[in-house]
Amino acid sequence: MRIAFLGLGSIGAPMARHLAPPRHALTVWNRTRATADAFAGDTGATAAATAAEAARGADVVITCLPSSREVEAVADATDGLVAGMASGSVLVDCTSGDPAASRRLAARLAGAGIGFMDAPVSGGVAGAVRGTLTVMCGGDDATFRRVHPVLDAFGEKIVLCGPVGAGHALKAANQALLAVHIWSLAEALLMATRAGVSPALALEVINASSGRSNASMNLFPERVLTRAFPRTFKLALLDKDIGIAASVAREQRVSAPLMQLTAELMKVSHQALGEDADHVEAVKVVEQWSSQEIA
C-alpha cells in the first residue's frame, strides 16, 4: 500500500518508521523540511516538499500533529492534503485532536470522496518505538477494516471506539484522568507531608491501597520523588487535551465539575511554566502554591 505520513515529531517519527520500506511505499512530510529529509535518508522513505505532494497517489494518509488546528491547516492549505488526496483514499488522523473539528473535516473530505478516521494513540515514545501503541479509532467499520493492517504496524491494541470523533473523545477522556490524577496526588502528598509523613512512604502505602493510580505507581516515584521531571510529554499538550475533554463535556451537557476545574488548573500551570514544561511539572505549581516540596 502507498502511505503518506505527515508530522515526524517525537511520537510520529517512530510510528512512521514502522511503515517504511520495504513494508510500504512511504512518503513523509514535516513542517521543518530537514526533519523529513533526514528521516528519508535513514529509512528509504521519500520526503515531500508539501502536504499535497506527500498525499498525491497515497492510499492512506496519516497525520500526527500537535492539535486539530494544525490538521485543519494542513488539510485546507493551497498545497494541502485536500489538494493532493484522490477520491477513494483515506485520511487517518493520529493527532490527539478535537472531535468537533474531526467531524467538520470528515464532512468536508466526504464531499471529495475521501474517507476519514480519527486514530489517536497512547503508549508514549516507548510504545511508538516498540510498535505497541494503543490506537483509538473513530469512524465507520469499513474504513476501520481497511486501515487496520496499516495501523497494525505500530499498534498493539487497535479498537474501533465509535463514529468519527469517538477516538478523539476517548483519548481526551484518558488525558483528563491523567491530569486529575497528577494534580490530586500532589495535593494529597503535600497534605500528608505537612502532617509528618514522608512522600516516599506515603506513595508506598497509597500504592498498596485503594487510592493508587498510574500516576502514583509510575510517574511520581520515577519523576517527582527523584526531582528528575524528564520532558517526555508537554504540559502544553495535556492542557490542550483536557481542554478538549472539558469542551466536549460542556457541549454534550455532561456535568463534570472536576474535569472543568482541572482544565483551569492545567491552563494556569501551562501559563506559569511555559511551552517546554513536561506535564508532570504541573506538580511544581501545586508545590509552589503551598510553599512545600514533595521530597
Next chain:
Amino acid sequence: MRIAFLGLGSIGAPMARHLAPPRHALTVWNRTRATADAFAGDTGATAAATAAEAARGADVVITCLPSSREVEAVADATDGLVAGMASGSVLVDCTSGDPAASRRLAARLAGAGIGFMDAPVSGGVAGAVRGTLTVMCGGDDATFRRVHPVLDAFGEKIVLCGPVGAGHALKAANQALLAVHIWSLAEALLMATRAGVSPALALEVINASSGRSNASMNLFPERVLTRAFPRTFKLALLDKDIGIAASVAREQRVSAPLMQLTAELMKVSHQALGEDADHVEAVKVVEQWSSQEIA
C-alpha cells in the same frame, strides 16, 4: 499479652478474630452487646459490658469505630476507656479518624500515663479476614515497636508514618484520592459515552493507558458496568474521610482545590443517597446530573 478490642463492625470483627485465644487473652466490647456476646461465643474471647470493663487490665486496647467522634465518646464516658486503662497501657486507634482529634486524645491520655497510637487500616473486609491489612501508624518509635507484634496478627504491611495523627492523615489522603478517582472516572466515562464510546470499551482502553487507577481497573468493571454496586464500604464514611483530608489541608495551608471540591461532591452524594449507600454509588449522582447511565 492482654488485649481489649472495641468495635466489632465489618472490619473490626475479622481483625479481632486474629487476636482471639489462644493467641491472646482478648476482651471485646461493642455498642450492641449481643454482637460482643456472639463474637465471644465463637472465639473464646470475653465480652465486656462497658468500655471501662473491657479496658481493665489490658496491655493494649484497640478501637475500630466509625469516626473519631465515637472514639472520643468511648474514651471519655463515665464507663469509658480512660476509666479502665492502667498507666503504662496503650490505646491503638484503628479508626479512620481525624489527626487533630487524635492529638487531643493523645495529650489527654498522656496525662494519665497511657500511650496512644493511631493505626488506621486499608485492605477492606477481605484484607481483614485474610490478615493482610496495611496498617498506617502515627506515634513514637517505642510505642510502634511495642504494639507491632499485636498488629502483625492482622497486618501485612505495618508502617510507622510519623507522629501521632500521621497515620490518620495518610489514610485520609488515600481516601481522598479514591473519591477523586471514582468521581472523575464517572465524568470521563459519561463524556465518552455521549461521544459514542461504550463504557466497557472506554474502560478497557483507559486501563491500557495513562489514565488508569484502582477505580478503573477494579471498581468500575466489577461494580458499575455490572450495576451490582455491592455495599462494602459506606459513602457516609468516604464523605467523612475526605472531609478530614480537606480539613487537614486547610489547617496545614495546603492549597488543594480538587480535594476541597471533591469533599463537597461527596457530601452532596451522601446527602442524596442516604446513610446506607456504598461509596461507589456516588457514580449514580454523576449519572443523574447528566441524565445518562454508564452502561
Next chain:
Amino acid sequence: MRIAFLGLGSIGAPMARHLAPPRHALTVWNRTRATADAFAGDTGATAAATAAEAARGADVVITCLPSSREVEAVADATDGLVAGMASGSVLVDCTSGDPAASRRLAARLAGAGIGFMDAPVSGGVAGAVRGTLTVMCGGDDATFRRVHPVLDAFGEKIVLCGPVGAGHALKAANQALLAVHIWSLAEALLMATRAGVSPALALEVINASSGRSNASMNLFPERVLTRAFPRTFKLALLDKDIGIAASVAREQRVSAPLMQLTAELMKVSHQALGEDADHVEAVKVVEQWSSQEIA
C-alpha cells in the same frame, strides 16, 4: 423605517410593541402563529407566516429568540431570514446569544450584502415594558449609528461594546456574575443560618456591608425570604448564558475557575428543577444539598 420583529416572547413582545405603528411599519413573526396574530390585532402590526415573509422588504430585522441555535435555524431555513432579507438590510439579534455563532452568522450574511449586529438587552420584562432596557451592541460603528434610532424605542442605555459578538460576550459576562452571586449568597446564608443567624438579619447586615450585590439587595429579600420565587427569567436560560460565558472564557484562554464551576452548578440545577424553573430557584438546590431552608 420598515421593521421586522421575530420572537414575541415575554421580553420580545413588549420590545416590539414600542416599534409598532404609527412609529414604524412593523411585521412580526413568531413560532406559534397565534401569538403573532394576536400581537398584530392589538398593535396594528402585520403578522407574517414565515420568517422570510416577515423579512421581505424590511430595512431592519430584529430577532429575540431563546438562543443562537434558534437564530441560526430561523436564518438558514428554506423560508428563513436569509431567503427574505435584501442586500443593504441589517439583522439585529437581541437574543442572549453566543459570540462564536454570531460571528459565523455575520460572515454568512455579509456574503449576501446583509449587515449584522448583536444587541442583547438587560432590564427584564419591566424594562422592556417601560422602554428602559440596556442594549449591548456588537458590530461596526456605521451599523450601530444606523440602527440606533430603532433601538432607542425600547432602550435607555444603548452602547456599542465592540465588534460582532462583543454584545453577546458582555451579556454572558453579566449573567455569569448573576449566577455566581445567587449561588454563593445561598451558600453564605445557609452557613450563617446554621451558626444561628436568621437569614433576614444576615441579609440586612450584608446589605450594609461589603458583600452586597444585586442578588442580596433585591432578589433574595423579595423572592427567597418570602418563598415567592416568581417565574420571571428561566433557569434554563441562565444555564445557557453562563455556559456561553464559560465557553468564551475557555476559547479565549481566560482562566475562570469560578465561572466554570458555577456553569456546572447551573447545569445541575437546571437538570434537577426542569425547564420551567425560575433562575432564583437554583437556591433550592443549594438548600436541598444542605438539608436546610433559607427561611
Next chain:
Amino acid sequence: MRIAFLGLGSIGAPMARHLAPPRHALTVWNRTRATADAFAGDTGATAAATAAEAARGADVVITCLPSSREVEAVADATDGLVAGMASGSVLVDCTSGDPAASRRLAARLAGAGIGFMDAPVSGGVAGAVRGTLTVMCGGDDATFRRVHPVLDAFGEKIVLCGPVGAGHALKAANQALLAVHIWSLAEALLMATRAGVSPALALEVINASSGRSNASMNLFPERVLTRAFPRTFKLALLDKDIGIAASVAREQRVSAPLMQLTAELMKVSHQALGEDADHVEAVKVVEQWSSQEIA
C-alpha cells in the same frame, strides 16, 4: 464605665478614639508599646504595659486583633486578660474571628465568671473614624444590652445576630461574598476584554444590570481600572476570613463549593502576593493567570 481596649491597628485605633475620656475611663494596650503610648498621649487614655494590667478594673474589655489566634494568646498569657479581668466583667471581641475559637474562649471565661460577646465590625477605616460601623454581635441578650452603650460610640448599626460565634460567622459570610465577587468579576471582565469590550464600558453596563455588586460599583472603578490598588484591607486577612467561612460551612455540613474553591483561590493569591498586598490585588493573580490586564 471603665473600658480597656486592646489592639490599636488601623481599625482599632479610630474605634478606641470614640471611647476616650471624657466619654469613658479608657486604658489601652498594644503589642507594640509605643503605639499605645502615642495613643494615650493624644487622647487622655492610659497606656498599659500588659494585657492583664489593661484589663484590671475594667467593666468592659474590647479586643480588636488580627485573628482569634492572637485573641486566645492575649487571653491566656501569664500577663494576659484572664489574669486581669474581674468576675462580672465582659470581654467584647471585635476581631474578625473564628466562631469555634470564640465558643471555646467563652466557655473558659464563663468558668471565671467573665462574660463574652463576639462583635466584629464592618465599614472599614472610614466607618471607624466616623463612628458608623456595623457591629455584628454574638452572645446572650443581657450581655448585648449591657455593652450596647459602649458599642454605640463607634457603631451605627449594632445587631445581635445570635449566640456566641454568630457575629463571627456572619462577618465571615460577608467576607466570603466579598472574595467571591472580586474574583468572579475579574474573570468576567477578562473574558469580556478578550471578546473586545473595554473593562470600563463592561463595568458601566454591568452596573446597570443584574450582575452588579459592591465590587463592581465601588472597588473596581476606583481601584482596578485606575490601577491604584490602595492598601486598605489586607489580602492576608481576607484569606483568613474566607478560610473561617469555609471551615464553618464544612463543620456545619453546608455544601458550599463556590466558597470552598474561592478559599483556595484566596490562599493561592495570598501566597503569591505576600503579606502586605491589599485584598483587591487578588485581581492581579487572575490577570496573571490569563496574561491580560483589566485596563
